[in-house]
Amino acid sequence: MTATVAVAHAAPELLDGLDLSLVPESEHARFAKRRREDDRLSFLAAWAVASRMVADRMETDVDQLRVVRTCIHCSSEEHGKPQFVDSGLDLSLSHTRGGVAVALGTGCEVGVDIERVPAEPWPPEMVRVVVGDDEPIPFPGQEVRVWTAKESVVKCLAVGLMAPVKDLAIAFRPEGPVVVRWDTRPDVVDDLVLRELDVPEDFSATLAVRVAGGADSLDLDYESLT
Amino acid sequence: MSNDGEQIRSHITTAWRSVLGTDEEFEDDDDFFLMGGHSLLALFVAEHLEQSLEREVPMQTVLDNRRLGELATALVTR
Structure with missing residues (x-):
């Protein structure tokens, strides 16, 4: 089986004409509750990008799209991984101040995370929480890359951060990051493919894809909106 | 809220301000x-919070108690 993933990232300020009409109605309440302007803008941008991508693939209008959430742990419809109804696409979106990333998977599950690279290195106590002793970091001061890799995996499987972050171990090899251990879901390790996304240097973004057969079965269609 | 609760609430406020980069109430x-x-x-x-309260504060507790009051109550009763 071939899986296709479309990934887009965008700086919100580059997206002209953003308004709520570009966001599925089910997300309007979530938008309204957000207090910080930069947070509202990146939320809006992420959903606008996702909605445009999905509407294009479904050959429909954004206002026809409907989003549902179902938590795999408690079945709540208040939270959980969002999905566009009847799209046949697995959705993941991430936003941070000044940047968004969206992944759509066909025949696979996807997770994406984007973060700002902090101006200062993480304090040692934070590094110890996120990075395990068996995870040598080849780039001191950029531990956030470890985080985005782990968060993308957790979002891909929609498991949330129910287990310690260090249950998941990432190795950074010349070809990119790989999952070498995941105590919570050892059954999926061989099917997880990670890709660091080509984003501006003050961001870190990672895409995780769960696809039977791993990287050989993956066709990555990457789209940059910046 | 009890004195313990008020103290924990203050610690949470400090933590939120620090990580959110704000000084708002x-x-x-x-x-x-x-x-x-x-x-x-x-x-x-x-x-x-682990540093300021000098005890374990599981990530899950923070994730499960998204509101300030809920988190303060959860940490008081732990």
Whole structure:
């Protein structure tokens, strides 16, 4: 089986004409509750990008799209991984101040995370929480890359951060990051493919894809909106 | 809220301000994730609180109690 993933990232300020009409109605309440302007803008941008991508693939209008959430742990419809109804696409979106990333998977599950690279290195106590002793970091001061890799995996499987972050171990090899251990879901390790996304240097973004057969079965269609 | 609760609430406020990069006041009903927080910052909050309260604060407690008042209550009763 071939899986296709479309990934887009965008700086919100580059997206002209953003308004709520570009966001599925089910997300309007979530938008309204957000207090910080930069947070509202990146939320809006992420959903606008996702909605445009999905509407294009479904050959429909954004206002026809409907989003549902179902938590795999408690079945709540208040939270959980969002999905566009009847799209046949697995959705993941991430936003941070000044940047968004969206992944759509066909025949696979996807997770994406984007973060700002902090101006200062993480304090040692934070590094110890996120990075395990068996995870040598080849780039001191950029531990956030470890985080985005782990968060993308957790979002891909929609498991949330129910287990310690260090249950998941990432190795950074010349070809990119790989999952070498995941105590919570050892059954999926061989099917997880990670890709660091080509984003501006003050961001870190990672895409995780769960696809039977791993990287050989993956066709990555990457789209940059910046 | 008890003295313990008020003290913990103060620690939470300090942690939220630190990780969110703000000096604003928070109400008990304020939701961390709607104030600009996300999972990485929640991890930072848990670590911040562990340092200031000098006891274990599981990440899950921070994730399960998104509102200031809920988190204060959860930490008082732990």
